[in-house]
Amino acid sequence: MQATKKEEVLMLKIYRALYSEIGVDIDKLIEDGTTRKEGWFNDYFLEHEKQEEIMEAILKTDRSPKWKKQAIRNSIWLGGSPRG
Numbered sequence: 001m002q003a004t005k006k007e008e009v010l011m012l013k014i015y016r017a018l019y020s021e022i023g024v025d026i027d028k029l030i031e032d033g034t035t036r037k038e039g040w041f042n043d044y045f046l047e048h049e050k051q052e053e054i055m056e057a058i059l060k061t062d063r064s065p066k067w068k069k070q071a072i073r074n075s076i077w078l079g080g081s082p083r084g
Contacts, residue, residue, distance in 0.1 A: 007072060010062055014076055017054045022046050022082060041080040048084035 003011065012026075019026040022044055029035050055076060059069045 014058050044082035046082040
C-alpha cells in the first residue's frame with residue numbers, strides 16, 4: 001500500500017513522538033542521513049508497551065478507518081521504530 005501525504009505526515013508524527021520519548025530528535029537523524037543507514041533504529045530502545053501507548057494516543061485523534069490505522073501501525077512496526 002502506498003501511503004498518502006496525510007498518512008506520511010501522521011507516521012512522521014508518531015516517529016517524532018516515539019523518539020522524543022527517549023530523547024532523540026528524529027528530524028536531526030533524517031537531516032544528517034542516519035536514517036538512510038541499514039538498521040539504524042537498532043541503536044535505540046523503547047519498551048513495546050510504551051510505543052503502543054504513544055501510537056494509540058496519536059491514532060485516536062485521526063479520523064481514518066480502522067483498517068487504515070492498522071496499516072499505519074504495521075508500517076511503523078516494520079519500519080524504523082526503536083527496538084522494543
